[in-house]
Amino acid sequence: MNQQQALYKYCVGLGDDALIQSYRLSEWCRNAPILEEDLALTNFALDMTGRAQVLLSYAGKVEGAGRTDDDLAYRRAERQFYNHLIMELPNGDFAFTMARLLFTATYEYYFFTELKNSADHDLAAVAAKTVKEVKYHMAHATDWVLRLGDGTEESHNRMQKAVNELWMYTHELFATDPDVAMLRDGNIAVDLAVVKSAWLQFISRTLTEATLAVPADGYQQTGGAAGIHTEHMGHILSEMQYLQRAYPDATW
Amino acid sequence: MSVYSKEDVLRILSVIPDPEIPVVNISEMGMLRDVLISDQGYEIIITPTYSGCPAMGLIEHDIRMTLEASGVFPVTVKLVQDPAWTTDWMSDEAKDKLTKYGIAPPLHSSCSNDVFGQNVIACPRCKSTSTILLSRFGSTACKSLYKCNNCKEPFEYFKCH
Structure with a gap:
């Protein structure tokens, strides 16, 4: 992979994380436990869709084959999506959604804080904007994890179960490969070791404060970077891409 | 070829309200960043408040319509992400x-x-x-x-x- 191809894949991966996570949060629309929560989750989803749009547009520009953000979102097959697996997992109960949001938003907060210093001007610009937005996602998820973890017996048990189930998907967020290493050497990509240590510190502190146990590291699931997904991804795409597949080039 | 100065264009655009908070205009909100005038026409630089701001399409449309109604054309509208909008x-x-x-x-x-x-x-x-x-x-x-x-x-x- 040359630098251009590596950068394309890097941007697509970041765009896919935002797009797929947004899709999952949108599923809470009109299903959230209270109206304020409905507004919060859909607002997060909107932030993420906006981020996906900018990143996929830029990926198309880097690729240089004339593909737009819409082409990339709606015309790629499952194996060409590079999001982390944690983004595509079904929402589960509210505890699961909040535990996931805590893990992903904390990761994104530290990741994009680092990416602000990227030598790639476009990525640095997206990062500066994203940090402002994910700060709110992170604060919101933190509030809920504390409230449910240190809540009733049932809310505590559900939150602990969610944390335990999600743990094996978290290490993938910090996995690197030769292509990312090449971009990092060019000061374009983020040093994930830095992100991981900040993430682990914040998450451990938050879980402990929420009277939850930090799970022990066991088997770690990976695959997103290679385009190998969980069984849930195909179902997301079949719905998300339906219109453009059924009516190619349809516009408003 | 430009008949209108940057100040003229900014003044014309200052009537466009923020679609979600109509008491303030896009200039006061800091979304209107710059006007570049060249032989090719007028380029209006805008920035979104939030990445997913659903009003950007409408604002772009309003800018075109407002300027054209005042005889300012051709107009291109460019959306920039950098520097990130701040309150x-x-x-x-x-x-x-x-x-x-x-x-x-x-x-x-x-x-x-x-x-x-x-x-x-x-x-x-x-x-x-x-x-x-x-x-x-x-x-x-x-x-x-x-x-x-x-x-x-x-x-x-x-x-x-």
Whole structure:
């Protein structure tokens, strides 16, 4: 992979994380436990869709084959999506959604804080904007994890179960490969070791404060970077891409 | 070839309201960044408040229509992400208008501590500082929902960004 191809894949991966996570949060629309929560989750989803749009547009520009953000979102097959697996997992109960949001938003907060210093001007610009937005996602998820973890017996048990189930998907967020290493050497990509240590510190502190146990590291699931997904991804795409597949080039 | 100066164009554009908060215009909100005039025409540089701001398409449309109606063309509208929009760019005039409209204006901006921290937000109606956060998100992503303990009215606060 040359630098251009590596950068394309890097941007697509970041765009896919935002797009797929947004899709999952949108599923809470009109299903959230209270109206304020409905507004919060859909607002997060909107932030993420906006981020996906900018990143996929830029990926198309880097690729240089004339593909737009819409082409990339709606015309790629499952194996060409590079999001982390944690983004595509079904929402589960509210505890699961909040535990996931805590893990992903904390990761994104530290990741994009680092990416602000990227030598790639476009990525640095997206990062500066994203940090402002994910700060709110992170604060919101933190509030809920504390409230449910240190809540009733049932809310505590559900939150602990969610944390335990999600743990094996978290290490993938910090996995690197030769292509990312090449971009990092060019000061374009983020040093994930830095992100991981900040993430682990914040998450451990938050879980402990929420009277939850930090799970022990066991088997770690990976695959997103290679385009190998969980069984849930195909179902997301079949719905998300339906219109453009059924009516190619349809516009408003 | 340009008949209109940058100042002319900015003045014409200052009538365009923010689609979600119509008491302030896009210039006061800091979304209108620049006007570049060349032989090719007029290029209007705008920036979104939030990445997913659903109003950008409408704003772009409004800019074209407003300028064309005033005889300013050809017009291109360019959306830039950098530098990222901040509530620092809102004029004092805009903040006054927001308050009169019933929205508490952003305290200050680029503030990293207002997410986890406890800021005192004064009620835009009765000015009481005895207020409580109901929800971090209101009718739009840029606002959160508060309640005033004094006059008992709910109100929105335009968050620092």
